[in-house]
Amino acid sequence: MLLRLQQVALSFAGNTVLHDVDFGVEPGRIQSLIGPNGAGKTSMFNVITGFYRPQRGDITFDGERLVRQEPHRVTQMGIARTFQNVRLFREMSVLENVMAGQHCRSRAGALSAILRLPSQRAEEQRILETSLACLDFVGLLEHRDRLATNLAYGHQRRVEIARALATEPRLLLLDEPAAGLNSGEKQSLIGLIRRIRDERGVSVLLIEHDMSLVMNVSERISVLDHGRLIAEGAPQAVQNYPRVIEAYLGQDDEELTW
Amino acid sequence: MTWYDSLLQQLVDGLVLGAFYALVALGYTMVFGVIKLLNFAHGDLYMTGAFAGFGGLSLVSGVLGAGWLGIFVAMLLAMLAVGCLGVVIERVAYHPMLGAPRLSILITALAVSLVLQNAALSLTGGQYTAFRTDLGFGGLNLGNLFLSYNQIVLVATAGVLMIALELFVSRTAYGRAMRAVAIDKEMCRMLGINVSAVIAVTFFIGSGLAAAAGTMAGAYYGSIWYFMGFLIGLKAFTAAVIGGIGSITGAMLGGLILGLLESFGTHIPFIGSEWKDVFTFSILILVLVLKPTGLLGKSEVERM
Numbered sequence: 001m002l003l004r005l006q007q008v009a010l011s012f013a014g015n016t017v018l019h020d021v022d023f024g025v026e027p028g029r030i031q032s033l034i035g036p037n038g039a040g041k042t043s044m045f046n047v048i049t050g051f052y053r054p055q056r057g058d059i060t061f062d063g064e065r066l067v068r069q070e071p072h073r074v075t076q077m078g079i080a081r082t083f084q085n086v087r088l089f090r091e092m093s094v095l096e097n098v099m100a101g102q103h104c105r106s107r108a109g110a111l112s113a114i115l116r117l118p119s120q121r122a123e124e125q126r127i128l129e130t131s132l133a134c135l136d137f138v139g140l141l142e143h144r145d146r147l148a149t150n151l152a153y154g155h156q157r158r159v160e161i162a163r164a165l166a167t168e169p170r171l172l173l174l175d176e177p178a179a180g181l182n183s184g185e186k187q188s189l190i191g192l193i194r195r196i197r198d199e200r201g202v203s204v205l206l207i208e209h210d211m212s213l214v215m216n217v218s219e220r221i222s223v224l225d226h227g228r229l230i231a232e233g234a235p236q237a238v239q240n241y242p243r244v245i246e247a248y249l250g251q252d253d254e255e256l257t258w
Numbered sequence: 259m260t261w262y263d264s265l266l267q268q269l270v271d272g273l274v275l276g277a278f279y280a281l282v283a284l285g286y287t288m289v290f291g292v293i294k295l296l297n298f299a300h301g302d303l304y305m306t307g308a309f310a311g312f313g314g315l316s317l318v319s320g321v322l323g324a325g326w327l328g329i330f331v332a333m334l335l336a337m338l339a340v341g342c343l344g345v346v347i348e349r350v351a352y353h354p355m356l357g358a359p360r361l362s363i364l365i366t367a368l369a370v371s372l373v374l375q376n377a378a379l380s381l382t383g384g385q386y387t388a389f390r391t392d393l394g395f396g397g398l399n400l401g402n403l404f405l406s407y408n409q410i411v412l413v414a415t416a417g418v419l420m421i422a423l424e425l426f427v428s429r430t431a432y433g434r435a436m437r438a439v440a441i442d443k444e445m446c447r448m449l450g451i452n453v454s455a456v457i458a459v460t461f462f463i464g465s466g467l468a469a470a471a472g473t474m475a476g477a478y479y480g481s482i483w484y485f486m487g488f489l490i491g492l493k494a495f496t497a498a499v500i501g502g503i504g505s506i507t508g509a510m511l512g513g514l515i516l517g518l519l520e521s522f523g524t525h526i527p528f529i530g531s532e533w534k535d536v537f538t539f540s541i542l543i544l545v546l547v548l549k550p551t552g553l554l555g556k557s558e559v560e561r562m
Contacts, residue, residue, distance in 0.1 A: 049448065051447075070447070071447040071448055072446075072447050072449075072450045072451060072452050072453070073450075074450075075447075075448065075449060075450030076450045080449075081448055083445075083448075087442060087445045089437070089438050089441045089442060089445070090441065091437075091441060092434075092437060092438065092441070096434055096437075099431070099434055100434055100435065100438045100446070100449055100451070101449050101450075102431070103431050103434070103435050103438075103449065103450065103451045104449060104450025104451060104452075105450075106431045120430065123431070124429070124430065124431065127431060163449065164449075167449055167450050
């Protein structure tokens with residue numbers, strides 16, 4: 001297991017958000033986490049990435065414990081993440097946004113940056129090259145000098161993915177990557193997610209409401225409902241589980257287009 | 259002296275004054291950028307820097323003399339020492355308050371200011387300390403315009419420091435991280451950026467620049483005292499507001515503009531030099547009323 005959650009429990013002011021969740025992601029897999037609104041999916045991402053501290057349970061990533069690690073440490077250990085809503089550094093260029101993702105891989109400290117030592121210049125060059133490669137990977141190389149805020153929405157989402165890849169992760173968490181995309185953009189997103197795994201060897205765990213995308217891209221699906229993991233398995237199997245159908249039919253606002 | 263020569267002389271004086279304001283305003287604006295705090299102790303770091311430079315000079319003057327070389331080394335020592343003091347202040351006084359309401363941390367900054375002032379007061383007994391140097395009074399005579407070498411070195415040093423800062427912020431990974439932290443701290447954590455370290459570096463640089471200004475002011479004016487940071491703190495704040503608080507280029511610009519306005523303003527008939535501060539703070543009020551975001555600031559509403 002690349003990522004493993006064991007008996008993870010999380011609650012806020014007496015409201016239990018996650019009930020002793022056991023969950024895992026195998027290396028090299030594209031996996032989806034689905035469930036009705038309020039099921040605890042994003043909370044699970046927040047627990048994994050160190051934004052929330054679970055009351056109980058253990059989380060390991062490639063054998064290393066993640067619980068009680070600061071978020072920046074979690075990223076350095078190899079987990080990157082994008083958010084539901086686009087959160088680029090608006091007043092910075094597209095390239096600078098991606099370069100900010102490389103920061104955690106730079107070794108030169110602040111002092112050598114102030115003194116502009118040769119080692120620091122070499123490092124800047126390396127950061128630049130890696131960031132350009134990440135932008136090229138998502139197909140936005142030509143937009144590198146534009147301000148992030150001036151890009152089309154679909155492109156902004158891709159910049160976010162490029163920035164997350166620039167942290168050189170082994171596991172990428174995508175929180176509703178298809179939200180707000182049109183059908184053409186969704187198709188190319190599916191291609192991008194596959195290439196992230198196939199070409200860069202990064203495992204992908206995504207939260208998504210668009211069921212056709214989930215069914216199309218996932219090799220394994222986990223279903224969360226009211227903070228409990230109620231089903232897990234291959235897409236075809238999961239979609240026929242009575243408890244899954246029940247969990248979704250209990251909701252009336254969810255777009256249930258399998 | 260014709261009115262034209264007098265105008266040029268005011269320009270030179272304004273540049274010198276503006277260089278001090280700009281250096282101190284930079285620290286204000288950088289700290290505001292990363293933790294949204296108006297660090298009212300910043301002027302007192304300038305004062306501490308003057309004393310640190312004084313101490314540094316008495317350490318090195320035996321070997322290097324008290325000329326430009328000695329003062330330059332003393333300035334570097336003061337920047338290092340006060341830079342570290344700034345980091346300690348952030349760790350001890352501000353860091354634990356980052357989650358608290360904005361007003362609490364502002365009051366903490368006022369407390370830090372009082373601590374620094376009173377520490378200097380009890381160490382010096384409130385007396386002026388003579389900042390003795392071997393700097394001469396030589397200079398260039400350009401027609402009726404007199405440019406002292408001290409003024410030239412001072413403005414040049416300030417210029418080099420500001421260019422270095424601009425390069426650091428725009429070209430290095432840490433500078434980029436600093437701008438990113440100013441925009442979205444949480445996202446930075448998510449990207450693996452050690453936000454606390456970036457904040458510490460920001461305080462180090464901001465405090466170091468204040469110390470550089472303090473040492474140069476001590477050497478230039480020849481005396482220092484515990485209260486010298488108060489007024490320049492307020493004026494640097496004004497400069498930062500004129501330029502647009504949070505904007506680094508804005509602070510440099512605001513400092514120069516304020517220095518020039520003050521220099522020229524005191525020569526408008528009926529506004530003598532005793533009205534200088536009234537003039538400065540009237541400008542602050544005008545900017546706050548007419549263009550609260552300053553010249554280069556973002557139009558973001560600040561919640562205090």
